[in-house]
Amino acid sequence: MLEIIKTVIKAIPIGLATTFKNIFRKPTTLQYPDVMPDLSPRFRGLHYLARYPDGTERCVCCGLCAAACPANCIYMEPMENEKGERKARIYIINEIRCIFCGYCEEACPEEAIFLGREFEFCKYNIPDFIYDKEMLLGVFDKIEKDRRVREGHKFIRNARFDFRSPVHAMKHPDYKREKTE
Amino acid sequence: MLISEETRKKLAELKDKYPTRQASIMPALHLVFDEFGYLGVEQLDEAADIIGVSRLDMNETASFYTLFPKQKVGKYLIQVCTNLSCALMGADNLVEYLEEKLGIKLGETTPDGIFTLWNVECLGSCGTAPMMQVNDEYYEDLTREKVDELIENWRKGEGS
């Protein structure tokens, strides 16, 4: 009996030591809606379909993202536009099924699909998570708008950044040379 | 019935001269070319029907030989060599000069139907580049003055 009491009395300060050690540390919990989390540079969020500088979509509906997708959440049907180009008639991503692995981004030969940094797209209805082509292009447009607002920012690694931002690329002094090559 | 009676007779003779019908296409092309100075689709089709090969074969073979013009050409067919040796010696400038001088682009014919300007591959006169062939004559070691003189002469010859 005495042994037990001894052990308990010993254990209390040991346990409290941990408490006191952490009680003055900065809290790790973020007050999320007020404080935005610091996302990793490689964070993969909501998809978007990029456009060319002239506003036409980059996607040619080649089906490689759908083939690469392990969750089988991309569906597409191609069509021919008036210029004879192949474009997507239907392009659907089921964001609920998506596991955000980023394989589609890797597979894309046209640099059309990307996973952005958007993660706040909760909905009440499951069908709302099925993003069609217009919605995915809209995500891109929104990102571009935000970027334009933030313009004036000097990027150190312009070339690297251009890769992700066709609109910005257009304004880059090197843009023309690359295109005419 | 574009092809004349005489040529028709000659074509008909060709028909069974060779072991295969295909073999008579080349001499037939020459016959038709001699009569018209160029090989149009209509003429070729007619000739094909006479010698008994398919119209397609005839047209294919004709298209292979760039020395046979496929449309009506001017009286002077200027063929400028733009292959390597000539290009190094300024064939591109020559072509530009001729274009300017004649007022036409490569592959075109002057409105009066006297000159046609073409560029061709090597004509085997690399030692005397730049050069051009006009109808069946070679003109070599060309300079601006030489070209001026030649064209002047041809124009004059046409006028008189």
Place this chain on the structure above:
Amino acid sequence: MADQVTLTIEGREVTVPKGSTILDAATRLGIVIPTFCWDPRLRSIAACRMCLVEVEKSPKLVTACAAPAMDGMVVKVFSDKAVNGRKAVMEFQLVNHPLDCPTCDKGGECELQNHSFSHGPGQKRTSEPRNRVIFDGKYVFDEIPIGPVIWYNSNRCIKCYKCTRLVKEIAGDADLGAFNRGYKTILHRHKNVPFKSEFSGNTVQYCPVGALVADSFRFKERTWMLEQTPSVCHLCGDGCNTALWHQGQKLFRIYARWNNHVEDGLICDRGRFGGLYADDERRLQHPQIRKEGKLVEVSWNEAIRYVADMLENIMDKHGGESIGFIGNEMLSNEEAYLFNRFARQVIGTNNLDFRFEDRHLPSKELNFHLLSIMSDRVPYIDFKKFDNILFVGADSEVRHPVLTLWVKRAIYSGASRTYAAYHRKTDYNLHPAESIEYFPQGEYNFLLCLYKALKGDDIKDITSSAGVRAEDVEKWAEDFKNGKTLIFAGEDVYNNPRGTENIQLIEAIRDLLGQESKVNILFDGANYIGNILCGATPGILPFGVDNIYDNRKALADSWGAEKLSDSEGMNTAEMLNAAAEGKLKALFILGADPVGFYPGRGIAEKAMKKAEFKVVCETFLTETGKSADVVLPLAAFPEYEGTLISTEGRLQSFQKAYETAYTSAEGWRIMLRIMQKLGFEEDYNGPEDIWNEIGDNSEIFSNISHKGVSFRGLLIDMKFDKKRETDISGFEAVEAPKPPPEYPLILTYGTSVYQKRHLTHYAADMEKIEPGARIYMNTKNANSIDIHDNDTVRVSSGKGSLTLKLTTDQRVRPGTVFIPTNFIEAEFNTLLDSKADLTFVKVEKL
């Protein structure tokens, strides 16, 4: 051995026959040498240089596909020199090849992609822009529609010339050629000749890159998304093996499956593009019942109950003999067998037939005769063993494109000469063939001429009755005396008022030509032989048994039926006549369209009007369906499985690609459900069960399981007695047809080369190839009445008139006109008199 050579490839010795190439030898060892332009069916031209290998003592690399294997040769395929050589070739191929794989429809099955991956340098060393061929600048990728259904992209083309060689050397059509030279080479059609070869689709399948793309598959789906199901083409009797490429319930394309014994990888455009009709949205989607004069959609249960009740009523009132069954020649063996059980056992009638496109149908005796001839037939691959090939009464190129392809290849290899006798000129374009054109239905007179000419009799006085020249026939007879002859007896020989005599004459001709000569019968329709053998004709019970009392008794015992009908039974022509007279009360029509295709529209329409109750099972709503009481949607061919017997006598099975579309049901299921409502006690789970029953009871099909015939098919032994006594001594020539002065032309009709009845009409591609019905007329005839190509004309006979566009065609015999039957809206059969043998018409310009 003198005719064998031994060489060493990669340190392994191999012995091959003399004349083989290094590539053949390597293939025998299992060493894969990459190729683009090589094709086993074509002559090597070594255009692509992809198959370079190193041969010891040879200063340069040699092309394996063209270099003959020699004794003592030492070949290195994977030496550094050879590998680098191929790498350099690959680099050259890719210098100007556009990087548009994501938009290219060949992506994923492209040989250039594969070879580039395994043999290419992986990197480009030039920085200059790629050369581009611009045709008209209309399309971003510089594609041009080269034919009605095919697109050509010159930039992607690697100039292997496979397409031009396939079209020229095998199909024999002068449609596609290589123009210009060097880097400017393009493959194009002749300026004024459309690319309309019947085999144009093969160029798409065998193009190693995406230069030739089918319109129906352009920008449709990526190849790796599709599944393949082995099938057999239903659109003619040749039995081509096809692969259905589908995703879910959507059929994207049909490719050849490459069975060396049947189609050798080359199928016609009818099968390739026409078969896509199965995917059309105009298909019947629900069962329909006529209520108050209108077809109303109902449930399957209601429709089946209604059909069963009505049939039972009529059976009670008028007996089973008052019900007629019309099927079609595309029924699988299983369907035909069930069809026959439905009619004979459940209803108790012998009125059943599967032929409805001809009026002069072969009798029971003639059918047995045909089958006995077919017991000694020649398979496709042996055609080239014959010196002379004679077609009689066969529109061979149109009805049997792939069989004719084998003949064309025999001509091209120099093994055979071909002779074609028909009422239209048969010319294989680039392949030489002799042709005799006799009067329509002049087979009998022509065969008599040929027989007498072979015997050495004077034929001068009878040739006019056939409408041929004596010297032509005599020349043919002279030719046939040298070497072996293969005679093809076409559909017009036996679907003829003198069918029996014609076949006897053909046998007599064969006997005159000697034992080496053979006769093949041509059957139009995917399963003509199978339908006869499975009992879908009135006179022949299942498994080719004569419909006589003892056999009927045995069959009834094996089925557990009380008694089968003892009547003679009627064929389609008789059934329609009887129905028009009111003797037949009900018609059960399975996939047939007598109103649209029976020669004599009047009688078919009258039959449909007079009969009390008509059930039509169809994929699309046909003319017959429009006047039916019940219309049941039938599944299209990718939606069920079964077995077919081709005109070669090859039993082949086709697989089910996907579930039936809409609410349509398979033919056997519809029949089985009606039969069960009428008291039929057995049940089948599927065609395999039915096939097992056929196999258990028949001598011909015993020991053949459904799976046993799956991929290559097997030539069945029909076991009919081979000798039949015929006496033809008394045969006399009949009078030649004499058109009355008011109708000076003889009307001939038949299927178009791109079409199969109305079905292919629903394939979008076929509409582009053949936009509408036309009438074909000889240029001479047309000029004499001053009408020209593309004029609109009125054709009229004593029965009716049609307005059609005219095409002048040298191949039509002067004095006749030809109308393709496939265009239902044209209603060609309104012109035909259901009584007279021949129809005479006049043509006027509008």
